[in-house]
Amino acid sequence: DVTVCIRDECGNETCCVVKVTFKDETPPVIDPCPPDRTLPVDENCEGHVPDLCPEALAAATDNCTPQDELTCTQDPLAGTVVGPLVDCQPITVDVTVCVRDKCDNETCCVVHVTFEDQTPPDFPGDADKDDVIDEVVSKYVPPANEDCCVAVDPDDFKPEAGDNCDPAPAVEFCGRSDGKGYDEPVCLSDSPVTFCWKATDCAGLEREVSQIVEVMGIKLIVDIQLQPAVSAASFTRCIHFGLF
Ligand SMILES: [Ca+2]
Ligand SMILES: [Ca+2]
Ligand SMILES: [Ca+2]
Structure with a gap:
């Protein structure tokens, strides 16, 4: 409170109190x-x-x-x-x-x-996340041709991709380890062949995986039973096989 007083020349004085408030504004x-x-x-x-x-x-x-x-x-x-x-x-x-x-x-x-979106697509088929599809595509050669090559349709084993934002990221072929084109035959001499697949989500983020495609020769399993049993020590037997 501030008291203010006014006095005239004869000493008469009047005072009043002024309330002053300080405030943070x-x-x-x-x-x-x-x-x-x-x-x-x-x-x-x-x-x-x-x-x-x-x-x-x-x-x-x-x-x-x-x-x-x-x-x-x-x-x-x-x-x-x-x-x-x-x-x-x-x-x-x-x-x-x-x-x-x-x-x-x-x-x-x-x-x-x-x-x-900063997360690239992933491939559910690559559960261990080593950028290689976990399941190997194995193709036999039926019948064995001269080069032991087998026709492939990569559409059959093209992996699916998932993404946090894109429900269906585009998956495209990005090359083969044998240098051949998308659907050219895979040959036993090049096997296993690695296919490259690239997924792209709607943000343009990419991820590549490898997929291993194997060509396996025909397995021939022969079970021989000699009747009566003979001892290998005392005889030599020659057995001829033929494919018909
Ligand atoms: Ca303040
Ligand atoms: Ca994404
Ligand atoms: Ca893997």
Whole structure:
């Protein structure tokens, strides 16, 4: 309280009391505002809004309230699910972060958070993730031709790909270890032949796997029983085989 008095030349005085209130009307400063950022979506192609308050509070100061007593809110809240993305198109969310002092003065700033697909496709047939399809494609040669080569239709064993955002990533042939074309015969002399397959998701992310294709010669299993049993020590027998 401030007492103000006015006195005339004869010493007569009148006073009054002025109530002066000091109040903090200065909001906190956030410098710098947490930077804009790009974050990956998860295995369901959804983004999760990050908690930006720790960063905002670390960068905030106030004329009256100590830094550790400032409070922070953000909208949308941390953990809010964004998406899923449509056709791998990124989504940008404007997150408003506000820091408040103890006198309810508030400063806000906006952080642009972009969610995008950063996960390449995978191949379920490669369960151990060594980029080789686990199951070997084995082809016999029926009948054995001159070169022991067997016709293949790679469409029969083209592996399927999966992805977090693209329900059907494109799978394309990307070469053979024997240098031959997509559906040329596979020969015993080159076996096993490695086929390369490349999957591409709607974000343009790629993954390659190898697939092993084997040509196996015809197995001939012969079971011989000599009647009556003879001892190998005392006789020599010659047995001729013929294919008809
Ligand atoms: Ca203040
Ligand atoms: Ca993806
Ligand atoms: Ca594998």
